[in-house]
Amino acid sequence: MKKKRVFLTRTLHDFALKELKKRYQIEIHSGKIPIPKIKLELKIKNIDGLICFPYDKIDKELIDAAKNLKVISTYSVGFDHIDTQYAKKKKIRVGYTPEVLTDATADLAFSLMIDVLRRVSEGDRIIRHGKWKQIYGAYDYVGTDLQGKTLGIFGLGRIGGTLAKRAKAFDMKIIYHNRKDVSKNKEKILGAKYVTFEKMITDSDIISIHVPHTKETNQLFDMKIFKKMKKTAFLINTARGKIINEKDLITALNKKIIAGAALDVYESEPISKNHPLIKIQNVVLAPHIGSSTDETRAKMAELTVKNLNLGINGKSPIYSVGY
Ligand code: NAP
Numbered sequence: 001m002k003k004k005r006v007f008l009t010r011t012l013h014d015f016a017l018k019e020l021k022k023r024y025q026i027e028i029h030s031g032k033i034p035i036p037k038i039k040l041e042l043k044i045k046n047i048d049g050l051i052c053f054p055y056d057k058i059d060k061e062l063i064d065a066a067k068n069l070k071v072i073s074t075y076s077v078g079f080d081h082i083d084t085q086y087a088k089k090k091k092i093r094v095g096y097t098p099e100v101l102t103d104a105t106a107d108l109a110f111s112l113m114i115d116v117l118r119r120v121s122e123g124d125r126i127i128r129h130g131k132w133k134q135i136y137g138a139y140d141y142v143g144t145d146l147q148g149k150t151l152g153i154f155g156l157g158r159i160g161g162t163l164a165k166r167a168k169a170f171d172m173k174i175i176y177h178n179r180k181d182v183s184k185n186k187e188k189i190l191g192a193k194y195v196t197f198e199k200m201i202t203d204s205d206i207i208s209i210h211v212p213h214t215k216e217t218n219q220l221f222d223m224k225i226f227k228k229m230k231k232t233a234f235l236i237n238t239a240r241g242k243i244i245n246e247k248d249l250i251t252a253l254n255k256k257i258i259a260g261a262a263l264d265v266y267e268s269e270p271i272s273k274n275h276p277l278i279k280i281q282n283v284v285l286a287p288h289i290g291s292s293t294d295e296t297r298a299k300m301a302e303l304t305v306k307n308l309n310l311g312i313n314g315k316s317p318i319y320s321v322g323y
Helices: 014-023 037-044 060-065 084-089 102-118 120-128 158-169 184-190 197-203 223-228 246-254 294-312
Strands: 004-008 024-028 049-052 071-074 093-095 150-154 173-177 192-194 206-209 234-237 260-263 283-285
Touching: 004 014, 004 294, 014 024, 014 294, 037 060, 049 294, 060 084, 071 294, 084 093, 093 294, 102 120, 102 158, 102 206, 102 234, 102 260, 102 283, 102 294, 120 283, 150 158, 150 197, 158 173, 158 184, 173 197, 184 192, 197 223, 223 246, 246 260
Parallel strands: 004 024, 004 049, 049 071, 071 093, 150 173, 150 206, 173 192, 206 234, 234 260, 260 283
Antiparallel strands: none
16 A cells, blocks of 8 residues: 655654654655745645644645645644644644643743843853953842742743742742633642733733743733833743744843843744844843753654654544644
8 A cells, every 4th residue: 555645844853754654655854944835835735744843834825735634743832833723624633742842841941031130141151252350340240039039920831830830949939820820729839829911011020921822922022011011020931932022122121121031932033143132131042942852852753753643544643733
């Protein structure tokens, strides 16, 4: 029997490729990342399964080009790059990879928070530029304590909740906002208190964003919000870049409307060396590495393949968007 065809927009771990090769005829895009849409449109025509990544925008047009596609398996927990409603309409299953990357991403959010409050990366730059002597005095280069500060978690889900555990151990006060509050038991375990969006914005010393990127959250953090935040507050974003109005954030940082930011995600990625964020000292920049540890990436590859195997055979993926 002819093997089903699977296309990957980037390569995966060897063990995952071996597993895929046993069952399918596979093709892996090499070269420019993300794959140009025109190339993906050609490839998607005849395949049964697609493995994609957050940089690949899988829109209506691409889905319409697919004639045999049964499953889109994304190597990510975010699925805002896929038109999932249209895929469902076309009876194409969508698999994604939650849970396995929760700890790694929460760790990164926490490390960004420590970094920007204690000015670690900024100090690294000072040393590398031979300027240590200029900040030698006892008060020349001071950071901010974490202990006792109020951390506002926007989106107390898997990653936000795991961040709360870390923050509790650092004696921080935790407030959060979701569309719906979590159970009293979960609040107790995490030491987190539900507040309105407004209160989270005005009362937090640090806000960490953990909501998905949706129509509701698109560009939500703009100048109006930055002006309501404390002047001494920091903003951490490991969710999705488009949740923040980047132009407004740059102005807010330059005009000291807020104290600093630490980002893993951007409106458009990768950012260039001429990006205005690069010139700002009170911002820590990570290259979208929330889930990027050896262990986590291997688990994501395993789950991506399992989701694909199920979906390609008309079954619901282990983690499935919609059905
Ligand atoms: P999750 O478990 O689904 O948590 C999302 C939380 O956001 C939930 O508590 C949800 O609660 C809340 N929420 C959703 N929409 C909201 C809204 N409009 N207003 C207020 N709260 C809202 O997701 P997760 O696994 O923690 O992942 C969160 C996001 O992190 C992903 O969507 C992904 O984009 C991003 N991520 C990034 C990286 C990276 O590499 N940087 C890695 C992993 C994940 P309610 O439903 O009650 O509102």
